[in-house]
Amino acid sequence: MISAISPQALQGLDNYIRVAEVEQVVDSNQILVKLSQDKRVFELWVCFAMGNMPLPQVGDRVLVAGENVDGGYIIGHFPAQAVPHQRFSIEQDEASGKTILSVPEGDLDLRSEQGSICLQAAKNIELNSPQFALETAKGEFNIVDASYQGLRLGASIAQTKLFLGKLNTTVGRLIEKAKNVYRQVDNLNQLKAGRMRTLVKGSYHLKSESINQKADKDVRIDGDKINLG
Structure with a gap:
């Protein structure tokens, strides 16, 4: 049975080194251990003096000096x-002149508990991995010249705002689908196509200050009723 600590029970513990068993761990300065002295078992609070090594757990054996x-x-x-x-x-x-940090087994975790992580290079920073994930509450990218090459690109965005000086787009086939589309062009809106077809399920409205339509060949208008004027 563990006895209470008393000067009589601890006589002979001056300049001692003993093997003890850990009973409780509060922090590095409060660790309760159990050790034997003169066939008696008692408890003693000690401090951890092994630097950044992991703290012992309950049931571990430790070497105590005092x-x-x-x-x-x-x-x-x-x-x-x-x-x-x-x-x-x-x-x-x-x-190659490279400095290589190698971890043969397990994961490598770079963590800053209360500060920032800054990577700076005079030349390139390269990321090469079978899978890459980036998660953050807020991000900002300032890139003078950027390019993307890949097989597929998918995005799911609740709201987007783009401010572009000039946009050039070249695609093999373009399919667009939307509930409503509103476009405003202050000056010229020009469409050049080999053929053009417009299918409207409901009514079709066209309003302009003036309309000029010209065909090199035939013009056909077909309807149940045509009103002019």
Whole structure:
């Protein structure tokens, strides 16, 4: 049974090093361990003194060192279960002059908990992956000259605004579908086509200050009733 800490129970713990078992972990400065002294078992609050290493978990064995009964420091950690460690290497390729950060197994996570991440290069920044995902609440792209090449491009956008000085579009086949289309052209609106066909299910209205229609050959008008004037 674990006994309460008393000066008598802790006699002989001056300048001690003991193997203990972790009972509770609050933070790096408050770790409760259980160790033995003179065939008695008691608890002691100690601090973690192994830098950025992972904190021990309940049930792990640790090596505790201290000067007196007021506490101690964990200077060794023996996990109850094996903790996997990701290995990485930084190499210098003399032939190409590249510095290579390599992670043979697992994922690589670049994270800034309270700051920003900035990537700067005097030349190119290249991303090469079978799949690429970008997720953010707000984004801004400032690119002087951009190009896209691919087999397919899909987009689902709730609202879009485009301000273009000039737009040139060349497609093999164009299919457009919309519930309503409103277009405003301040000056000239010109359409040049080999053939033209307009199919209107309902009424067709055309209004202009003046209309000039000219055909090199026949002009045909067919209707149940034609009103002129």
